[in-house]
Amino acid sequence: MSSVAASTRPGGRSARVLNAIYTAVGELVGEGTERITFSLIAERAGVNPTTLYRRWDDVDALLEEVAVAALTREGDPIPDTGALETDLTEWALIITEDITRPHRTRYLRAMVAARDEIVSSCSVMERRREQAAEMVRRASGRGQEAPTVGQILDHIVAPLYHHVVFALPVDEDYARLLVRDVLLMVR
Amino acid sequence: MSSVAASTRPGGRSARVLNAIYTAVGELVGEGTERITFSLIAERAGVNPTTLYRRWDDVDALLEEVAVAALTREGDPIPDTGALETDLTEWALIITEDITRPHRTRYLRAMVAARDEIVSSCSVMERRREQAAEMVRRASGRGQEAPTVGQILDHIVAPLYHHVVFALPVDEDYARLLVRDVLLMVR
DNA sequence: TTACTAAAGCAAATATAATTGCTTTACGAC
């Protein structure tokens, strides 16, 4: 298995090699390559296959690792429009756009296919929870009634991810619909 | 790829072999075997490996096929308690119990890891839609106000599957909570 | 700088997977 960090010598070459490997995997996933193998990755990364064999138990372990890294990268801004409804709508649209990009979908699937321990170690959902919490906090600050963070996760985030993962259609209208539904719960 | 049905000679041996293969895969998945290979399956099924190579492109294709078959098997009864709230609660509990069983979870993951085409061809969600529709129909027949079928799928089914697939905790209380939330939408 | 050593590269050896041509079995149509 082995993990990214904790290398005793993270300074130069190892880091460079690791980076090349991650990039190679990213490219291959992005290109929709069907059967990704160590040899393929090594070739693309300009790295010796042995390195891969020594570092990861199998290709899946590496793919999961890269997927987790890619999915938990920070970045999405938290909308701050002055009203919860528009905040949530904006946010739902950002998520939609993010997870429907083909290689994002592939990463999601790769991660989700993995064993519990790996999936749990991935903080995608924690990240979403924090973002939701921030929007709710702002709403409360303005004296607005708001759904709970749990409700936002269960009824906006979950359905969106669920649809992507089960290859069901996801679009703007669907995202807006979910926001409307969740707001019906607070009235 | 090749699919289950449409064999020109479904009568005896082929069917028996296919069955042995499906059973073997089921067992291996159930046992949580990490790296399932054709050889492993063939050995377990008491079948020649060549048969597997000739019939499926790769192990994943076979796993997906078995997963889809297992997940779309009929069986869950549709609760009919006389009130929508209890129907939905019963139903949510049935789903919860079903998808949290370890080898069910594994099947779900296997399916979800697959390519779009395979996932789409799986009617798990259609099945759920029909069941939800039936309960809503009964409620309307009694003159009860009810959420839409879409709302039930988005806000009860989706969160449940989402939690399982993302290795988040799922239990009875969670299922009940979701039902309560969705009913808040109709008032 | 220098010495030490973790980690990468290389190449040969081994193991496992996948393919292929041919033989055998046993449905299914007659």
Place this chain on the structure above:
DNA sequence: GTCGTAAAGCAATTATATTTGCTTTAGTAA
């Protein structure tokens, strides 16, 4: 029954994947 054929079994071959011992490279600490 008997015949034709689809699909399974077998075995030899080929291709890939994986392991291993050794060499080289280059961070890091002194």
